[in-house]
Amino acid sequence: MLRVIMKKIESSSFFIGRQGDGIISFGSGQPDLPPPKEVFSVLSGKQRTFKYGLIQGEERLRNLLANEYKGSDAHNFVICNGASEALDLIFRVLSGDLKRRKVLMPRPYYYSYPFIVKFAGLTPVFTDLKDGRIDLNDFEKKVRGCAAVLINSPSNPTGRVENIETLKQIEKITQNSGIHLISDEVYKDLIYERENYVPKGKRVITVNSFSKTFGMCGLRVGYLYSPDKDLVQKTIEMKVHTSMNTNTMAQEMAAAALLAPKSYIEKQKEIWKKRRDFIYQGLLDLGLDLWRPEGAFYVFPRVKNSSKVVYDLYYKYKVIVYDGSWFGSPDRIRLSYALDIEKIKEGLKRIGNYVKNA
Amino acid sequence: MLRVIMKKIESSSFFIGRQGDGIISFGSGQPDLPPPKEVFSVLSGKQRTFKYGLIQGEERLRNLLANEYKGSDAHNFVICNGASEALDLIFRVLSGDLKRRKVLMPRPYYYSYPFIVKFAGLTPVFTDLKDGRIDLNDFEKKVRGCAAVLINSPSNPTGRVENIETLKQIEKITQNSGIHLISDEVYKDLIYERENYVPKGKRVITVNSFSKTFGMCGLRVGYLYSPDKDLVQKTIEMKVHTSMNTNTMAQEMAAAALLAPKSYIEKQKEIWKKRRDFIYQGLLDLGLDLWRPEGAFYVFPRVKNSSKVVYDLYYKYKVIVYDGSWFGSPDRIRLSYALDIEKIKEGLKRIGNYVKNA
Known part of the structure; x- marks a missing residue:
């Protein structure tokens, strides 16, 4: 089962968090924020x-x-x-x-x-x-x-x-x-x-x-x-x-x-925290049951039939989330909030529509 | 045994072909020639x-x-x-x-x-x-x-x-x-x-x-x-x-x-071929028994007691060669000729002195 899903992820580029075609991806666990600028100095080096x-x-x-x-x-x-x-x-x-x-x-x-x-x-x-x-x-x-x-x-x-x-x-x-x-x-x-x-x-x-x-x-x-x-x-x-x-x-x-100055990490953390607060409250407002996230950049709300939710959200609402069963938890879905607030807002709206119509 | 040797290689940086302290290294199997210049354009990219x-x-x-x-x-x-x-x-x-x-x-x-x-x-x-x-x-x-x-x-x-x-x-x-x-x-x-x-x-x-x-x-x-x-x-x-x-x-x-233009590979090959001819003839002239190399950049001459040869060449003549026993052949040593001709010449001279005195 996981094999089939991973195949799908790989072939459809879910995995690299593609955002084209109006898709909102809460999928891939990678920061959208840039590296410290000091990193690029290496490339122009000798x-x-x-x-x-x-x-x-x-x-x-x-x-x-x-x-x-x-x-x-x-x-x-x-x-x-x-x-x-x-x-x-x-x-x-x-x-x-x-x-x-x-x-x-x-x-x-x-x-x-x-x-x-x-x-x-x-x-x-x-x-x-x-x-x-x-x-x-x-x-x-x-x-x-x-x-x-x-x-x-x-x-x-x-x-x-x-x-x-x-x-x-x-x-x-x-x-x-x-x-x-x-x-x-x-x-x-x-x-x-x-x-x-x-x-x-x-x-x-x-x-x-x-x-x-x-x-x-x-x-x-x-x-x-x-x-x-x-x-x-x-x-x-x-x-x-x-x-x-x-x-x-x-x-x-x-x-x-x-x-790089330690302030780089502090600034990133402020951004992550804002997003965390936003998505956590947003999902609560939709009536979802979830743990308050304290670190990393994931929320893991409870759902019924996670694989159906993943399927429907993608094909009907153009929202990518990951199936909790991949993580040993078939009663949940994973959302990565490595997205700017505007996209999180749009994604939450679509999930809200899904919840209403489900 | 290999473990001990690999440890030594790693810790003494034999493995990265260090050339300092007047050492001639026929050790590491990596080209000394530069990559095609096209490769660097990536670094200045967007x-x-x-x-x-x-x-x-x-x-x-x-x-x-x-x-x-x-x-x-x-x-x-x-x-x-x-x-x-x-x-x-x-x-x-x-x-x-x-x-x-x-x-x-x-x-x-x-x-x-x-x-x-x-x-x-x-x-x-x-x-x-x-x-x-x-x-x-x-x-x-x-x-x-x-x-x-x-x-x-x-x-x-x-x-x-x-x-x-x-x-x-x-x-x-x-x-x-x-x-x-x-x-x-x-x-x-x-x-x-x-x-x-x-x-x-x-x-x-x-x-x-x-x-x-x-x-x-x-x-x-x-x-x-x-x-x-x-x-x-x-x-x-x-x-x-x-x-x-x-x-x-x-x-x-x-x-x-x-x-990169295919001429890059052709030019490299000419250089390798010259070095190959030079080291092959040089080792023959020293009386060593070896196969004529036809590809890659290694020669693999026969010796008695390869680990003693490796040890003596390093500590007495500042020449690095690899022990054939690492490659399943304890009666040989491996020399990489990823070195310019001048260094090969100097290395061969030292090996010649060793052969005379052994």
């Missing part, structure tokens, strides 16, 4: 050879990242083709060493998670969210016998941010029982409610990306950070065979993004 | 957003590639993070469907091949080259019971090009018995002796790259071509989870390279 880079990633970029992770240095990072490759590599590497074969993840999940885990020969198991957040009781029961846990806060598709206390508990439970905790934090700079907490520990692997914070999705630069240098080394030793270095020019651009 | 691209690759680039493969269209290609990712993906995809689990490859082989095959849960088996070429008798015996064959002509590390008759026989044997033939042709534009032959057939998967022909190693653009659109689709469906699109800017640069 670099005119394109030799292989270090498999681990350019030293300059890794040094800049080390400034952001207390107690780390450049050896703790591997720069990858987006967070996707970082996750794929880390599960493939772990799979070689793990005796236990189960990986626990909250459901709803980012649609690639079960695939990535299965591709690595491991078995995904699920803890269902309660009111859009991890239920620690269920988590503690399910985590026994697991080799690893994969969390994503702020979450795609829920837009929810885990409580700091929950994250600390998960950190404690996993690190005390030798369980790897893979924390996908690609939305960590997009939190609208409170400070973030980044889990730490010998068996914590942090995955991040330049795609969302800096609007650089298509350039594919992400990374993993681990305090375990042996694990970092094993990842490099796999990547040397599976893709070699990550695009060196894109890494320079990522470094330029990190050096 | 493209200033970096949205996700199609997972399969930019349509314009795939259309340009389709011009180069008779009977193909843009749907037959997947653009990847170099030939490495193309190979990794294809074996992972095939692995899901194959009943037989063995993959036959000639030995010596490109060092990543056995790893990529094993990472996919398959088993590499080997047919030993005879005078640097595939021995069809041995090939026919070994290929029985194999799921796939992986060939590389022109070859890294041997520099040899298979006879057209051999390639046609391999094509016939594999295609008549339902065996997948993966043909890694990243050096196909660098043949100094005769025309090339590109195997064809429903179960032929051609892997290629912009790295070698166009001097774009660090940008990581490669691709796979298959007449089997179902296989192409399965590859896309895996890549959507494992790395998403390939860097879109690098794909534009690859398209610009394809549109």
